[in-house]
Amino acid sequence: MNIVVCAKQVPNSTQVKTNPQTGTIIREGVESVLNPDDANALEAALALKEASPGSTVTVVTMGPPQADDMLRECLAMGADDAVLLCDRRFAGSDTWATSNALAAGIRKLGQVDVVLAGRQATDGDTAQVGPQLAERLDVPQVTYVMACEPKDGKLLVKRQLEDGYELIEIGTPCLLTAVKELNEPRYMSVRGVYDAYDKDIRVWGLDDIGLAQDRVGLDASPTHVFRSFTPDPKGKGVILEGSPRDVAGALAADLRRRHLI
Amino acid sequence: MFEKKHEMIRKLAREFAERELAPIAVEVDRTGLYPKAVWEKVARYGLSGITIPREYGGAGGDYKSLAIVMEEFCAKDVSSASLLMGNSLSGAPYLYFGTEEQKRKYLVPLAEGRTIASFGLTEPGAGSDSGATSTVAREDGDAYVLNGRKTFITMGPLCDYAVIFAKTDTGCKRKTDGITAFIVESGWKGFSSGKPEEKLGIHGSITSDIILEDLRVPKENVLGEVGKGFHLAMSILDAGRVTVAAQSLGAAKGALDEAVKYAKERVQFGQPIARFQNTQFAIADMATKVEAARQLVYSVADKLDRKEKVTTEAAMAKLFASETAVEVANKSLQIHGGYGYMREYAIERIYRDARILPIYEGTSEIQRLVIGANILKR
Ligand SMILES: Cc1cc2nc3c(=O)[nH]c(=O)nc-3n(C[C@H](O)[C@H](O)[C@H](O)COP(=O)(O)OP(=O)(O)OC[C@H]3O[C@@H](n4cnc5c(N)ncnc54)[C@H](O)[C@@H]3O)c2cc1C
Numbered sequence: 101m102n103i104v105v106c107a108k109q110v111p112n113s114t115q116v117k118t119n120p121q122t123g124t125i126i127r128e129g130v131e132s133v134l135n136p137d138d139a140n141a142l143e144a145a146l147a148l149k150e151a152s153p154g155s156t157v158t159v160v161t162m163g164p165p166q167a168d169d170m171l172r173e174c175l176a177m178g179a180d181d182a183v184l185l186c187d188r189r190f191a192g193s194d195t196w197a198t199s200n201a202l203a204a205g206i207r208k209l210g211q212v213d214v215v216l217a218g219r220q221a222t223d224g225d226t227a228q229v230g231p232q233l234a235e236r237l238d239v240p241q242v243t244y245v246m247a248c249e250p251k252d253g254k255l256l257v258k259r260q261l262e263d264g265y266e267l268i269e270i271g272t273p274c275l276l277t278a279v280k281e282l283n284e285p286r287y288m289s290v291r292g293v294y295d296a297y298d299k300d301i302r303v304w305g306l307d308d309i310g311l312a313q314d315r316v317g318l319d320a321s322p323t324h325v326f327r328s329f330t331p332d333p334k335g336k337g338v339i340l341e342g343s344p345r346d347v348a349g350a351l352a353a354d355l356r357r358r359h360l361i
Numbered sequence: 362m363f364e365k366k367h368e369m370i371r372k373l374a375r376e377f378a379e380r381e382l383a384p385i386a387v388e389v390d391r392t393g394l395y396p397k398a399v400w401e402k403v404a405r406y407g408l409s410g411i412t413i414p415r416e417y418g419g420a421g422g423d424y425k426s427l428a429i430v431m432e433e434f435c436a437k438d439v440s441s442a443s444l445l446m447g448n449s450l451s452g453a454p455y456l457y458f459g460t461e462e463q464k465r466k467y468l469v470p471l472a473e474g475r476t477i478a479s480f481g482l483t484e485p486g487a488g489s490d491s492g493a494t495s496t497v498a499r500e501d502g503d504a505y506v507l508n509g510r511k512t513f514i515t516m517g518p519l520c521d522y523a524v525i526f527a528k529t530d531t532g533c534k535r536k537t538d539g540i541t542a543f544i545v546e547s548g549w550k551g552f553s554s555g556k557p558e559e560k561l562g563i564h565g566s567i568t569s570d571i572i573l574e575d576l577r578v579p580k581e582n583v584l585g586e587v588g589k590g591f592h593l594a595m596s597i598l599d600a601g602r603v604t605v606a607a608q609s610l611g612a613a614k615g616a617l618d619e620a621v622k623y624a625k626e627r628v629q630f631g632q633p634i635a636r637f638q639n640t641q642f643a644i645a646d647m648a649t650k651v652e653a654a655r656q657l658v659y660s661v662a663d664k665l666d667r668k669e670k671v672t673t674e675a676a677m678a679k680l681f682a683s684e685t686a687v688e689v690a691n692k693s694l695q696i697h698g699g700y701g702y703m704r705e706y707a708i709e710r711i712y713r714d715a716r717i718l719p720i721y722e723g724t725s726e727i728q729r730l731v732i733g734a735n736i737l738k739r
Binding site for chain 1: 364365366369370372373376377405406407408410411415420421422426430626627628705706
């Protein structure tokens with residue numbers, strides 16, 4: 101199976117700063133990480149690969165040159181290959197334009213059986229790119245995937261709903277978007293880190309993927325951001341589990357540790 | 362000196378330590394055992410063979426990477442260094458002195474995290490004076506017959522095999538001559554381990570005697586040259602000391618982190634104790650020493666990676682970092698007041714764990730001996 105994972109490098113902070121003029125995100129000075137849902141997508145891809153030997157996992161991202169770090173991290177986790185779609189003319193792309201670029205990049209890769217993406221990126225929270233990409237590639241899609249296993253050449257996936265789930269059998273090629281319940285992403289491995297820096301990452305610009313300028317970038321993006329803001333963070337809660345007795349004990353111990361009682 | 366891959370190794374080690382080690386540190390301190398699943402994960406991610414070459418099942422990484430992993434692991438749990446022992450004392454004898462067959466048989470499974478190995482040098486009568494070995498190996502046909510007792514051996518009760526140092530020639534003029542290293546399997550007749558020692562700290566790192574009674578070791582299990590065992594032990598200790606220095610750095614960092622966190626939380630006299638200048642000064646001193654230790658550790662690791670001889674610098678790093686760990690743990694506990702004396706706080710464990718650092722793999726006094734002797738002979 102040829103598996104493609106779409107991943108995005110996002111600022112590691114809930115306190116994302118935005119440019120008041122354009123409403124786009126200011127990335128400088130903020131640590132960048134692999135978008136959490138995309139890590140789940142990658143883990144699912146690696147698990148699929150392990151289940152069907154001979155498969156390959158290619159990670160594709162559209163981003164600035166620094167996204168190289170994130171791609172190497174994906175390689176260190178076990179991906180075989182990585183492609184960076186990078187061109188000044190991609191800058192300012194909204195989801196419509198981004199999915200254009202990703203679709204063109206993925207088509208250039210040749211035959212692809214499964215495309216996996218995260219449900220959404222923490223910096224935009226739109227959850228649009230996955231579904232848009234499926235439309236552009238003209239393949240069926242399942243969003244909010246919380247379980248996925250190969251079954252007789254097809255995939256059996258669980259789609260998360262608010263109050264339950266759907267069990268769906270889907271043939272390939274297809275596109276799935278991952279939620280965090282799907283799995284526990286693996287760590288990078290020591291070997292993987294060393295190997296990741298010996299690999300070449302392909303960098304493709306607009307001309308490489310054969311896309312017209314009016315399909316990507318800020319001017320081509322129908323979305324206009326009127327205002328961006330960071331919502332007040334909610335306090336991080338802690339949920340204690342266990343028997344009432346244990347929970348009461350743990351609660352008392354915690355309150356004591358905080359000098360509240 | 363650091364490359365991007367080192368940053369990534371740090372990220373990997375930090376995530377692993379936060380998610381796998383920190384949550385069980387209290388439990389490991391209580392039970393004295395790491396769950397099997399943790400050993401397996403250490404193996405799966407290649408942490409059991411960071412510095413072991415690829416052809417022998419390792420990741421082929423450098424000492425800086427090992428030091429980074431040590432620091433990050435031990436910042437969360439000082440005894441977790443025992444999970445990484447294959448990289449240093451346990452694995453190095455095979456790597457540097459083993460024959461091809463010995464490497465295949467003993468180093469590969471160790472690097473892949475499938476076995477546990479011990480290093481048996483110390484004896485009841487031969488501690489700092491490790492040349493005073495009284496374990497004897499008598500030649501008998503195609504084998505040597507070993508008799509003696511090793512003491513304070515890390516992983517003694519759990520090991521699958523151990524390197525044991527014994528006298529093959531009791532007639533040498535210098536007592537450090539005539540010592541030979543042997544690879545001994547724990548399943549062989551005549552091998553037994555003593556009861557696990559009850560210790561002040563590093564409970565997750567199990568320690569016991571290893572007793573050798575008429576234990577036949579085939580000659581192919583002689584490691585290195587007959588009579589050159591003491592030299593073997595000493596040459597491995599350089600890298601071993603860098604590892605303990607990195608472990609100490611982790612311990613010191615962990616203690617500092619706890620102090621900083623606590624100083625901001627604890628309110629007395631109407632303000633967080635972090636506002637008192639005395640607290641600030643204590644933390645400033647601690648942080649400065651931690652940083653100094655860090656510079657020493659990584660500079661020696663880098664020299665090791667460049668294959669330079671580091672005996673003096675390794676001793677300096679081990680001496681300074683281990684003493685720093687004890688000092689910083691002590692100060693951090695003081696900042697915690699009475700709470701720091703209680704099991705509920707991590708610093709109580711770090712304080713106990715750190716105390717081993719200036720003792721094993723050569724006491725601070727022995728490090729000073731090495732440093733002084735090397736400097737004066739220049
Ligand atoms: C938890 C633990 C794990 C260990 N793991 C291992 C292991 O896996 N393998 C192994 O082989 N050993 C191991 N050891 C042994 C350890 O390396 C020794 O304990 C250490 O080398 C000190 O030896 P000793 O305990 O006999 O102390 P001694 O040598 O009796 O020292 C007592 C004191 O005298 C000082 N002293 C000794 N000689 C001199 C001198 N010439 N000048 C100045 N001062 C001196 C020492 O510094 C120390 O303060 C372990 C020990 C412990 C506690």
